[in-house]
Amino acid sequence: MWSLVVPLKPLAVAKSRLAPAAGTVRPGLALAFAQDTVAAALACPQVWSVTVVTDDPLAAAELAALGARIVPDAPAAGLNAALAYGGHLIRSATPDAAVAALNADLPALRPLELSAVLNAAARASGRAFLADAAAIGTTLLTAPPGHDLAPAFGGASRARHRASGAREITLRGVDSVRQDVDTPADLRVALALGVGPRTADVAAGLLITD
Numbered sequence: 775m776w777s778l779v780v781p782l783k784p785l786a787v788a789k790s791r792l793a794p795a796a797g798t799v800r801p802g803l804a805l806a807f808a809q810d811t812v813a814a815a816l817a818c819p820q821v822w823s824v825t826v827v828t829d830d831p832l833a834a835a836e837l838a839a840l841g842a843r844i845v846p847d848a849p850a851a852g853l854n855a856a857l858a859y860g861g862h863l864i865r866s867a868t869p870d871a872a873v874a875a876l877n878a879d880l881p882a883l884r885p886l887e888l889s890a891v892l893n894a895a896a897r898a899s900g901r902a903f904l905a906d907a908a909a910i911g912t913t914l915l916t917a918p919p920g921h922d923l924a925p926a927f928g929g930a931s932r933a934r935h936r937a938s939g940a941r942e943i944t945l946r947g948v949d950s951v952r953q954d955v956d957t958p959a960d961l962r963v964a965l966a967l968g969v970g971p972r973t974a975d976v977a978a979g980l981l982i983t984d
Contacts (some may be wrong), residue, residue: 778825779873794811817885
């Protein structure tokens with residue numbers, strides 16, 4: 775079983791590259807992404823818990839209502855510091871926990887696909903990661919007991935995680951775990967895969983152009 779850490783920026787500044795398509799509903803769309811991601815993760819049979827690191831009060835309340843543990847972003851030093859902090863808190867309580875970092879912007883996430891990825895990670899001899907759909911970034915990083923998470927997310931993180939010694943997970947048929955959403959084009963692909971109900975509600979009526 776895995777304990778997941780999910781980082782989330784304050785909604786007012788989250789997903790800025792979606793502004794041309796989402797306009798004033800952008801904060802709501804960022805929240806919907808996180809809600810659908812967390813709900814799917816909690817429905818995954820391989821997931822023991824989800825810890826969300828965020829300072830946003832609305833997101834904290836909504837995600838706690840789904841069953842996530844909420845902790846403030848005490849380091850306030852960016853994405854990787856937040857992930858490392860969340861992992862540290864989990865292992866402070868459960869030293870032998872298997873920990874995984876998961877992006878908060880996977881609105882098409884399917885529990886069984888996440889389960890397949892986590893099962894593959896469990897077979898790795900150490901840390902493992904899943905590249906995003908663009909094969910540049912990372913959507914999931916895992917660390918079994920005895921291994922630090924050592925996150926290096928952001929930009930070309932696939933190469934950084936590989937260089938750090940993490941094993942790349944190369945499963946087919948797990949598109950929903952790879953499809954993070956940063957741009958209108960990403961959102962179109964996620965909608966085509968089939969997003970969760972909260973994202974579907976907020977995205978309804980948006981004109982997502984090229």
